[in-house]
Amino acid sequence: MIPLLIPMEGESHWPPGVDSFDSRPLFPELGPDYYWLNNHLAQAVIGAILVIVFWLWVARNQKVVPGKKQFLGEYLYNLLRNSIARDILGHDYRKYLPYLVGLFSFILVNNLFGEFFLFMFPTFSKIGYAYGLALCTFILYNAAGIRKYGFGNYMKRMTLPAGVPLGLAWLIIPLEFISNFIARPFTLALRLFANLFAGHLVIMVFVVGGGMLLTMTEPANGFPVPLLNAAGAVSFIFSFAIFALELLVGALQAYIFTVLTAQYVSSAIAEEH
Amino acid sequence: MSGQGGADQGYRIVSILISGLLVYGGLGWLLDRWLGTSWFMPIGLVLGVALGVYLVVVKFGRSQ
Numbered sequence: 102m103i104p105l106l107i108p109m110e111g112e113s114h115w116p117p118g119v120d121s122f123d124s125r126p127l128f129p130e131l132g133p134d135y136y137w138l139n140n141h142l143a144q145a146v147i148g149a150i151l152v153i154v155f156w157l158w159v160a161r162n163q164k165v166v167p168g169k170k171q172f173l174g175e176y177l178y179n180l181l182r183n184s185i186a187r188d189i190l191g192h193d194y195r196k197y198l199p200y201l202v203g204l205f206s207f208i209l210v211n212n213l214f215g216e217f218f219l220f221m222f223p224t225f226s227k228i229g230y231a232y233g234l235a236l237c238t239f240i241l242y243n244a245a246g247i248r249k250y251g252f253g254n255y256m257k258r259m260t261l262p263a264g265v266p267l268g269l270a271w272l273i274i275p276l277e278f279i280s281n282f283i284a285r286p287f288t289l290a291l292r293l294f295a296n297l298f299a300g301h302l303v304i305m306v307f308v309v310g311g312g313m314l315l316t317m318t319e320p321a322n323g324f325p326v327p328l329l330n331a332a333g334a335v336s337f338i339f340s341f342a343i344f345a346l347e348l349l350v351g352a353l354q355a356y357i358f359t360v361l362t363a364q365y366v367s368s369a370i371a372e373e374h
Numbered sequence: 375m376s377g378q379g380g381a382d383q384g385y386r387i388v389s390i391l392i393s394g395l396l397v398y399g400g401l402g403w404l405l406d407r408w409l410g411t412s413w414f415m416p417i418g419l420v421l422g423v424a425l426g427v428y429l430v431v432v433k434f435g436r437s438q
Contacts, residue, residue, distance in 0.1 A: 262429070264432050265432055269425075269428070272425055273425065273428075273429060275397055276390075276394055276398070276422075276425055276426070276429065277429070279396065279397045280390050280394075284389050284392065284396070285389065288389055288392075357381075357385075360382050
């Protein structure tokens with residue numbers, strides 16, 4: 102049962118650690134040139150396909166009186182549109198809405214991969230994928246700002262907030278530059294990555310460790326077998342609580358990433374206030 | 375300005391405060407390494423926190 106739940110884990114992989122997150126090449130027989138074609142890349146691509154198929158499916162055959170399928174799609178879409186895009190971006194939210202909807206559903210689906218069979222691995226606990234998403238957001242908010250204000254004007258707005266006296270400007274400019282162009286994308290990526298990495302590690306400790314304790318047949322560290330097995334059972338039961346927590350964390354992180362993306366775009370194109 | 379209960383603004387404020395610490399603390403650390411001294415980094419950290427707080431006041435203090 103354990104190898105089925107977490108395919109990468111075996112007896113030799115205890116305790117679970119950073120190397121439990123290593124990717125496996127899909128076609129090892131093709132040689133190192135094709136190692137980039139690994140299981141985590143495949144699951145990210147499958148996630149993207151699922152998102153595309155889902156939105157195409159709910160957008161097809163729209164009727165004036167929505168059926169169940171259309172109601173579901175419109176409900177999710179409205180949730181994102183009203184509570185994220187329109188609230189934060191104001192009247193020109195429409196241009197950015199497709200990106201925000203795609204971003205949210207892609208992150209959500211990939212996070213849920215961590216809790217469901219087949220993959221049992223959240224894609225964004227590999228930091229490269231989180232960096233990739235943050236890079237997309239970075240390009241989006243800077244491009245939006247540069248298109249609206251021109252490069253020079255945009256850089257001035259982003260590094261020198263209105264109301265700072267000139268005497269302090271030389272101290273504030275590097276600070277704002279780092280905060281807006283370096284801290285933003287990195288914190289965005291690291292927040293997503295760290296939450297999922299830590300969550301998945303805890304799940305592995307509970308499930309793999311619980312499985313090991315449950316199948317113990319001889320005393321270890323002076324503890325009798327029944328006690329070890331009971332501890333394993335308790336660990337399994339509690340792993341369900343951790344799974345529930347991870348469902349929440351996955352949804353929350355998808356939401357936060359999307360909200361902050363909208364927030365960054367909004368601050369890049371904001372009028373003076 | 376936003377209806378998010380302030381959580382998104384909170385994240386932005388925290389990132390400003392942290393980047394103040396990192397930028398000027400880091401600058402002080404580099405100067406210390408370069409000159410072999412040991413007092414630039416504490417000064418940089420204090421300066422960074424002060425500037426971060428100041429920047430938060432300038433950017434968020436009056437929009438309410």
